[in-house]
Structures are given as structure tokens and as C-alpha cells.
Amino acid sequence: MPRPVLDFWFDFASTYSYLAAMRISGAARQAGAEVRWKPFLLGPIFKAQGWDTSPFSIYEAKGRYMWRDMERQTEALGMPFRRPEPFPQNSLLAARLALAGAAAGAPWVADFCIAVFRAQFGEGRRIDDPSTLSALLTGLNVDAATALAAAASDASKARLRVQTEQASQLGIFGAPSFIAADGELFWGNDRLEAALVWAAR
């Protein structure tokens, strides 16, 4: 039987995507599944719903709750947590970097994604700052200048637009989302385990 595949759709600026990003490799290993990391931008998807920023910023009570819930969840999972300023961060460059790496078949994409999430939500660093991302790449023994140049190419920009358009067409309305090979969609870090069970059926 071929190894089950689960697509992990996320925006680097998404709080609950942080939880999923830190958990998914271990959970997938246990389930014998392969994870495909699919960064996209929530911005255009939120805009189509009439929102010009994160719903956690627009809806105050929901936002307050989310930060408290993230405190509880990260504590329960033993993960570091710091509320980044500003929120949401601009995740464009991080997403282009990950996509450019994936397009080139680079082996560091998953590690880079995890490093970006940890820097932002574990250490409160700004991921819209190229020097942050550059340092993370260097920490992974990746040539940062080459990676940043690839991310800045027209092809890389087009790739992120297409990826985000595809997310919308797949029915994605938030992050994290998980999609099995048959198209079954699961939304939210709380559904990671159910998505893996589905993918492995």
C-alpha cells in the first residue's frame, strides 16, 4: 500500500498553525503518513470574506479568547509561547522562501517552516524582517542570499499566488487546514489527529 499523504495548509502568521506545525511531523510519523507543507496567504481569503485583517483582530472577544487559549494549549503541549508584535505578522517573505525551496526540491523546507513558527510564536521575533529569516536559514546551513534571491523571483511570487488561489478552490477558509488525498478537508489544530486517521484509511 502506498504511504498515505496529508497536505498541511498553513499561513506563517496563524497562531493555531504554530501548534500544528510543531506537532505534525511526530504525529505523521506515528501514523506512517507523509506530510506536504503547503504555505499560503490567508490575507486574500480573508479579504474575499470582507475582512481586511485577522478575524482575531476584528472580533475583540474572539481575539482575547484566542490568546488565552494559545497560552493554555502551548502550556499543555510544553511549547514556548510569546505573543508577537505586531499581530498578524506579514508572512509573505517566509511563504515565498518556503515555496521557492520546495520548488527547488530543497531538503530544508519543513525545518525552515518549523524554525519560522518557533521564532515568531516561541521567541516573539518578527518574520517580516529579512534578517530574521536569513538567520534562520543560516542556522539550517542554507545559503541565505541564494534562498532570498530565489524567493524574490517572479516565479516565486507567481507560485504563492497560485498556491493561495488553490487553497481557496479547495474550500480552505482558515488555517491550519489538512487535506487528504481524496480531498477531505479538516480545519484547525484540533483536527490534526482525525485528518491523519482519515488519510491512513
Next chain:
Amino acid sequence: MPRPVLDFWFDFASTYSYLAAMRISGAARQAGAEVRWKPFLLGPIFKAQGWDTSPFSIYEAKGRYMWRDMERQTEALGMPFRRPEPFPQNSLLAARLALAGAAAGAPWVADFCIAVFRAQFGEGRRIDDPSTLSALLTGLNVDAATALAAAASDASKARLRVQTEQASQLGIFGAPSFIAADGELFWGNDRLEAALVWAAR
């Protein structure tokens, strides 16, 4: 040590409140906790967020996902599920009935709440129809005419307004929500277990 108490805030029209309503008595028994059933209306809370109906009706992709997720969740829990028409139902009368019963110290409130959820989401019946609610009350050996008269009183109407106002003041922005004695808020059926653990600390 006094028995831990968990307040269960719900709107009868809320799909995920159905899941919580069918699970909470058993889960609370296992946790040694007491549940207080707190019906309120999401309508005024949604209106304050700029929504004139359920977000599942406003945001199409989110709505489509919710119905699919409800199918999966009810199947996993072995619960019957039928999508009610229309959605959302008008839950005003059911909420007033439950509140009037609670105010009179009636022993049937939790059973009535469960029966309303099951009729609506398990059998697709309309809960805005007094004859549906009347039949459910009769099935619980409650005098339906007396209960409906109490629900129609000015005191009962005021009670529901106060309850909904209180929900908003407690930071509630959706349903189901769970609140422990210390004010800690948990949102969503997925957080029922965590809320019970918190309440029992």
C-alpha cells in the same frame, strides 16, 4: 471539597452545541462535576459583531465545512444527525422555556434541553414550532400548557435578555462555551474535556 461546577452556555440553534449537549452529562459525571445549563441567544451577540445571521450562513466555505464536520463528528460519536431546515432555527421559545423551568426549580430542564437538540439535529424537526416543544415537554411528563404560559411571561422574556447580556459580558462570542467557577472560558465542543479538567482543579 465542594463539587466543581461548570456552566454550559449554549444556543439551541447551534450545531456544535448539539454535540456538547449530548456529551456533557456523561463527561461531567465522570469528572465528578455539576453542570449548569445556560441557554442564551447568539443573535444579539452576532449582531454586535456585524452579522445578521449565523456565520455559517454568511461565510459559505466555512458553512460547507461545518456541515461536513458535523457529519463526521456525529458519526464518530454514534449520534443521529439531520441538517435542519431552515438553519439557523429560531431558538427563542425553547430558550425561554428552559429558563422559565430553571427559574421555577423544575427538575426537567437538562432533559428538555437534550430533547430539543435531539429533535432538531437528530430528527430535523423545527424547534420554533410550539407544537414540537409541547410534544417534547409532554414526553417528559411536563404540563406543556403551564410551561408555555410561564415561558410567555414578561419575567421569562426579561430573563433571556439578561442571560444573553450576561453571556456577552462574560466574553462569550460563540457556542457552546464553558465557564468554570473562576471565570475561565472555553469555547467549542472540542474544549469540553479541558473545561472539565480546569473546573475540577
